[in-house]
Amino acid sequence: MARINFTTGRLTAFSCPPDKAQAFIWDTGVVGLGVRTTPRGAQSYIFQREFQGKSPRITIGAVTDWSISAARERAREMQRDIDQGRDPRLVKAERQAADAAAFNSAKASEATVAEIWKLYLEDRKPLWGVRHHDDHLRLAKAGGEKARRGTRGRGMTIAGPLYSLMGLRLADVTAPIVEGWASKEAKTRQSSARLALRCLKAFLNWCAEHPDYKAQMQPVNPAKTRRTREALGKATAKSDVLLKEQLAAWFEAVRALPSPVMSAYLQVLLLTGARRTEVLDLKWKDVDSRWKSLVIRDKIEGERKIPLTPYVAGLLATLPRLPKNPFVFASTLAKDGRVSDPRAGMQAACKAAKIEDLTPHGLRRSFKSLTEWLEIPAGVVAQIMGHKPSATAEKHYTVRPLDLLRIHHERIEAWMLEQAGIAFRSNSDPAHEG
Template sequence: MARPKKDAPVNLSERQALTAGLIERLVCPEGKDKAFLRDSEAPGLCVRITAKGAKSFVFQTKTKERTFFSRTIGDVKTWTIEQARTESRRLAVTLDNGQDPRELERMQLERQAAQRQHEQVQAVTVGEAWQQYILERTPKWGEHHRNDHARLAKAGGKKAARGTRGEGVTGSGPLFPLLALPLRDLTAPTIEAWAAKEGQARPAAARLAWRLLRAFLAWCAENPQYSAIVPSTNPAKTRKAREALGKAGAKQDALLKEQLPAWFQAVRALGNPSIAAYLQAVLLTGARPGEVLAIRWEDINTQWRGLTIRDKVEGERVIPLTPYLHQLLAALPRRNAYVFASNRAEGAAITEPNHANDRACKVAGIDHLTLHGLRRSFKSLTEWLEVPAGVVAQIQGHKPSATAEKHYTVRPLDLLRLHHERIEAWILEQAGVQFDAKVAPGKLRAV
């Protein structure tokens, strides 16, 4: 039989054994969008030719349910004839077995996607989940709580700004070593080993970090994205971890009545008026050190002699603006919105007032008195005056401890002032501090 010429038309009405030359001569009949040349060796295998000249291997047949099935195998430039025949036979066998290749492929793709997702989830690090946790929970936290999360997870390694003459670097937070671990590896033994190490180096910070870690892992267990990774039982809540970190001892630092003269003299001699006023304000209001730092000029109500405190528990509370404290605050320079403004950082309050307190205490011969110890001193000193406990708690921002206090006792500002001014006057008397209450605020002078 003579070999057909290269330009001879291909007979599309009959099945033919596919060859490279036959496929090369294949053209789409004029007036049609596409045409098919059927293979005689592999049932269902065709070569599709479009009007634009694109050629592909295609499998076409009818299923047992008498429905038409068509599947493009691939371009003739990519697939060989034998490869196309093999694929065609595989599809035919699959259909004969009553299975739809399209459904099988869909299920395979779903399994592969699920496997990839599982691998991605298993590869999630503690740091990645921690960032998602911070992003989601930050709107529900106060500023102090947000700062704790940032401080305890910081990387460190930066050049220290103070105390090292430019030779030292900052240390990392207790939680930082855990952030690089895969979340799946944050198990009870891992946390216990971490607690044992950090509990020796910095127990107070480690205890706080441990509490934050417990809350984070509880959030992971409730989050569908991470619940399959972390155990249902919180791995941070173990006896070994708790014992490794130890218990925080009850703080007892407070000013004695006899120490008031030396403390006031040393504090009032400090070179920075804002820090001197700040330390006296913490003692005379009994407020939390951070609450006093956050006081702004807009929080001072001179008309009704009230001072608004940004309370970490209730949001805010109003306490009396006592005479001596009023004069102290009015004498301060107004550098920015904060009453106790920094003379270095623009638009910020003073920083590290505890160092100034330590220096003053050293001069006064007082050991181990913290800023929170000044708040504790306010409560302790009121015992000398037998001031009602509910009054002191309301001034300091403690929650009521009895039903009557919660629901039946309402103390307006003027009633609080009656007791608070008596407390201030007694403390100043014991300290030997005299001032002229008749002098207009802003013109404070020693007598």
């Protein structure tokens, strides 16, 4: 191999013949140091010496990035590694890994909660339900966007409870900071702040186990302090429920709502005992008219199948199917194509029926409470509603087929309609009831 004394001028003048893929020149100053060039003119310093019977070629770096003296020094370091019996390729890989770790550590120390929160959501999304993921997005949203409703006349969306923490570095999320945040949020939205705190705890636990962020974490999760818990208080059990004697007034008011979609939605909510968003997310593909079943996407098992009872089937049959809209309770105005907030319709119906403080979730509670009049087995009600089994026998030994659930569910529906004074025949359309 021809050797020359490397100088800037000689390296600049060195080129690769067009008929070759690459060409080399070697330095007289340090044995093993060379420069490789390609027909396009890209030049790199390389080091090549025999090691354990082979002559590995190791790239040092681009000629434009390294001075001749620095390249010679790196070549000498590699020769010393060989003299000491160490593979310079492994040494280089270890150095690169250490440099990358140091860079990541420095970058992580400056990362904001918002940046890490985004990575956290991406990592956990496959393990979460859609609603849980959306809750995390909502809790950290910035707000300040124009909105037509839900802002109490302010005309702008409100920042989520966790948004004020998003701009902090992870190392700056300390117990006093979280306690101050909790005290402030408790004054205006205590319930939302309690949910935000639970999500924040889980996020910080994830950070404490993540190799890139655990160094920035406090010794103890800063969201787990007594002062924070006391500031937000404990959630109180809600008791809003429809009484048996209120069914007639409630059904009359709901059926009189100007929106047939909202009217049907609220009735289905009561007659299935499903969660508010489970019914909102119902799609036409989930409705099996032939085998009389509904597939409910729930947060416990992922999905459950319940009977499609006669009156509910009649309600759904009257609803329009919008082109390219898969939702049963569709909306042409809502961003996601379905009814988004049933509270206005619920409040209007309750006001007309003179029933106070009843929420959409109260209808789910009402379903469970009203079945007590019929002495329906608790396991049947739990399976229809999507509650976790509460006993060993329920968990491991009781498997109820859809037809068995149907017997009880149709009985529940018929009884509620009877109490409401609705004369309904299973083969009739709700629009033609007496």
